[in-house]
């Protein structure tokens with residue numbers, strides 16, 4: 003494995019072949035916002051929050067799945083990038099029904115944090131206000147599709163770490179929904195081991211422990227020490 | 238002269254949105270008068286399919302005016318669904334929160350909304366007839382009002398966090414025990430609040446004689462009264478059972494478990510109101526007209542249970558009789574309640590066990606139905622939910638104080654209008670009285686948080702065909 007050198011935000015940095023821009027940036031203390039990325043799980047490039055500019059490339063590239071290259075010049079922060087990221091978060095908010103003040107994840111939510119971080123103070127886009135359901139058939143947990151951002155962290159942790167593969171995504175676009183097994187109620191799933199890993203990795207209030215009231219979600223990530231959403235953050 | 242209709246819309250200085258219509262007959266006398274309210278009924282749709290644990294916070298959001306009372310009633314309905322007994326300290330802390338809400342809401346109603354009429358006169362210049370005008374004439378009174386309101390609000394902030402809709406009250410109790418520092422800060426503010434409450438009450442008593450005409454025509458009629466009482470007859474605010482008495486003191490119902498509210502309260506929809514009117518079923522409609530709120534609470538209770546407030550209550554009864562029947566006396570009752578609530582808060586927070594960390598009981602869904610009741614500042618508030626086995630809400634019903642009082646408010650508006658209004662050239666002060674009788678009830682109307690006192694008032698005077706004869710705006 004050879005070492006590649008590149009610049010990120012004008013700083014000379016180095017990483018191993020096959021490493022991603024996100025990895026190298028974080029190793030060097032350069033922050034890039036992410037949502038679907040969770041260190042320890044495979045990356046899928048689903049949310050596009052980590053987009054960066056690479057000199058010579060017209061397209062913006064997702065840092066979590068873009069491999070570094072010798073001599074690459076990467077820009078992580080620019081007005082254009084912030085505008086893009088803000089718009090992505092706005093799309094996530096307006097696509098489903100987020101009412102933070104009655105949400106179990108209020109003040110403990112990565113989507114909320116991103117909105118604050120990116121200065122999203124109001125929505126220009128119309129709210130889609132879809133009809134989305136809550137599946138509370140599982141004995142201990144529930145999923146509120148109104149708050150799911152389809153990051154698929156739950157799908158991956160369940161598949162890659164627990165090995166149960168209970169979760170999947172069905173449908174496309176705004177119709178896409180998380181499903182358990184072949185689309186049966188969670189409580190009827192015979193693959194789910196009730197380990198609760200999905201609940202722990204969910205960045206929003208979509209997956210929750212039953213019995214918790216508003217703003218009472220507690221992510222016990224130390225319980226999954228090998229998974230890190232953001233360096234320097236415990237959630 | 239043809240039949241005419243005077244429409245006062247929206248009513249200023251009451252919280253929410255409403256309209257008064259006054260129907261004149263051919264000789265210009267008031268033939269009929271109605272108070273129209275639009276109640277927000279969306280809560281049923283909003284709550285459907287939601288986890289029951291969200292309900293207290295969700296329901297608090299339907300009303301920006303008394304969110305705490307909704308939370309308490311809602312949480313009590315949820316307690317029943319979980320089938321839990323809330324730990325005693327949890328019960329007491331909820332009680333403190335609700336009492337603080339009553340103090341702040343009563344202060345808003347009395348000082349901000351009603352004291353301008355009382356101090357400056359119903360006929361005074363409407364431009365000055367507000368708290369600023371009060372402050373100019375009697376700065377002390379205005380300051381007491383501001384301070385009492387803040388006293389209540391600060392307790393709510395300390396207990397529930399600095400948010401408009403605290404998420405502190407949860408099914409099974411409260412989410413966090415009280416800290417010694419919070420208790421101490423609240424207790425430290427009590428002597429000042431107490432002094433202000435008594436000073437206001439003294440001011441009111443000194444002046445009550447000057448409102449004799451209003452007392453006699455602001456909804457003075459016999460009716461039933463309903464409120465929560467503890468066993469033994471002390472007034473209850475967050476717990477207790479329902480009692481209904483009539484104007485001569487006959488106990489029509491007592492020890493009524495709120496779960497049985499449907500057996501006692503019937504609902505009717507009047508063509509002139511979007512808000513359901515409730516009546517006492519055993520007497521039927523419309524004989525079953527009843528009132529809730531401060532006046533009713535003092536009528537149903539034998540006593541309040543704190544010495545200073547009970548002394549005031551004794552004097553109140555001495556002056557007005559055992560069962561005062563004019564809605565004007567809501568003001569007086571409200572002031573006595575402020576004194577009482579402050580003393581109860583003091584009493585509860587001085588208990589040695591109040592910092593006990595055991596404030597919440599947890600359980601799964603054990604029942605599919607729950608009813609919770611509390612006394613909101615403006616009267617009995619009932620929340621009733623049905624949930625599926627997983628705890629998702631399937632059905633919800635709310636009976637709010639303004640619904641209980643709807644028939645009485647209408648009767649009051651008619652009485653006041655008949656007395657003060659003749660012809661369509663009515664003076665502003667006369668219309669103000671028609672509004673003021675509604676303010677006695679301090680109705681919480683839709684769920685708006687409009688800046689208080691900022692709403693424009695429009696008076697439409699229409700003939701029988703509905704064409705506009707005259708329009709007054711301010």
Ligand code: SF4
Pocket residue numbers: 099100101102103105106107108109110111112113114149206207208
């Ligand atoms: S999931 Fe996050 S953003 Fe969505 S309602 Fe809950 S707290 Fe708000």
Ligand code: SF4
Pocket residue numbers: 145149150151152153154155156157180200203204205206208209
């Ligand atoms: S449920 Fe949570 S973890 Fe799963 S896809 Fe939705 S937001 Fe992501």
Ligand code: FES
Pocket residue numbers: 035036037038039046047048049050051052053064065066067
């Ligand atoms: S696409 Fe990179 S973090 Fe989501």
